[in-house]
Amino acid sequence: MKKVIGILFGGKSAEHEISLLSAKNVYDAMDKTRFDPVMIKIDKNGKWELDNDQMLLLNSDKLSPFDVIFPILHGPFGEDGTIQGFLKLANIPFVGSGVLGSAVGMDKDVMKRLLRDAGIPIGKFLTLKSHEPVPSFAEIKSALGAPVFVKPANMGSSVGISKVTEEPEFAAAVKDAFQYDTKIIMEEFIPGREIECAVLGNEDPIASIPGEIIPSHDFYSYDAKYIDEKGAALEIPAKLDKETTKRIQEISVKVFQVLSCEGLSRVDFFLKDNGELIVNEINTIPGFTKISMYPKMWEASGISYTELITRLIELAIARHEKERLLKTSVV
Ligand SMILES: Nc1ncnc2c1ncn2[C@@H]1O[C@H](COP(=O)(O)OP(=O)(O)O)[C@@H](O)[C@H]1O
Ligand SMILES: [Mg+2]
Incomplete structure (x- = not known):
């Protein structure tokens, strides 16, 4: 029997549109002689959209209508362990990293600390949380040099990222990055x-x-x-x-x-x-x-x-x- 593969796509993140393109390609390329792909869209508010056939599948007496879920969601609420935890609780096999790998891979601060601990070469960086005082650009510059990259810790597709060369750009870059996360990182330019x-x-x-x-x-x-x-x-x-x-x-x-x-x-x-x-x-x-x-x-x-x-x-x-x-x- 063919395996039913739920392609989970869209999602609440800033990378919603990219996910639509990715999901379409996964659907097109999937081997239909072995798998039955079913598209499951999550809208920008986080609501799951299912068509009639999918509702029928979900209401069937099978324990789970899906043999495997293929999450093709980028960024927070998709790539960060949240969906993975949900799928794990539902006991459905899913493609890609589990809760830990997903969460660690999404958080640039935790990721870099683990890499540094393993002796893997990374650039110099500093972390800042939204409740902490923002250091002056001069302090950042003396620690990391200039320019510096300012980024939300958890994001992707370069959303919220700025390259800061001069002091006047710094405050706006920090403010922008904090729009997406309560933790940001600042990195030396490589x-x-x-x-x-x-x-x-x-x-x-x-x-x-x-x-x-x-x-x-x-x-x-x-x-x-x-x-x-x-x-x-x-x-x-x-x-x-x-x-x-x-x-x-x-x-x-x-x-x-x-x-x-x-x-x-x-x-x-x-x-x-x-x-x-x-x-x-x-x-x-x-x-x-x-x-x-x-x-x-x-x-x-x-x-x-x-x-x-x-x-x-x-x-x-x-x-x-x-x-x-x-x-x-x-x-
Ligand atoms: N420390 C850095 N030095 C030089 N370029 C950088 C640095 N950090 C980021 N960039 C540039 O910004 C892009 C996006 O940064 P990245 O950390 O990969 O964020 P994202 O997770 O959004 O892809 C990189 O592909 C690179 O072009
Ligand atoms: Mg990148």
Whole structure:
């Protein structure tokens, strides 16, 4: 019998629109000889929209109408462990990281502290909570240099991110970032190429051929990502020597494991002129649009979009089976 796969998309985050594009592509690429995809849309208010067929499925006497849920939600309320916790409570297998990996991967402050603890190279950063006094730009500059990047701790798609070079821009950047989170981070500017690497697997994850993002804007901003068609060029494979490629792949797998990720993730790097690699971040639910790096890097590595989705679903089932056998409840 074909497995029913619920594609959960949309959502309350600022990345709602991106999710729509990603979900459509996952639906199109899914192997329909093995799977029955069902679209489940979450609107911008967080309300789940189901059509009549879906209501029938939900009302059926099957324990769960879905064999696997494929969350293709970006940012808070989708990529941050909240949906994952909900699916876990509902006892439904789902694609991607569980509660811990998702939450840790979403929080740039906690993520970077764990990476630092594991000896993975990251840039200098400072964290600020909304109830704390804002340091002066001079203080920030003496700790991190200039320019600095100011970001909400939990967000994505470059929403709320500013590059601050001069003191007068600083207050507005802090205010903007605090619109999206009660915690923000400030980072030293890392000059370098932006290299990304896809990871796939549970216990024994594999890393793809790396790709490069070449933004035509000052940095890879929201506009460069989604508004301006010429905002960035993607180069897959990235032009790298063998040794650097290998290092990127090894670090990517390590980052994935250190952060307790499962299923899939995209690890993003800066590569400095001197050959130094700095990990920028992990994305536990990377973009899945037709032009997105994650599926493209796998394609270049010999795994088609359709095969990739099949593998992700199989990984979700394998993880669920393994966890099902644990003695987690006292009977
Ligand atoms: N410390 C930094 N140094 C240089 N560029 C940065 C730095 N942090 C972010 N950027 C730029 O901003 C973009 C978005 O930042 P990122 O931390 O990846 O946020 P998001 O999670 O929203 O993608 C990066 O792709 C890069 O172009
Ligand atoms: Mg990023």
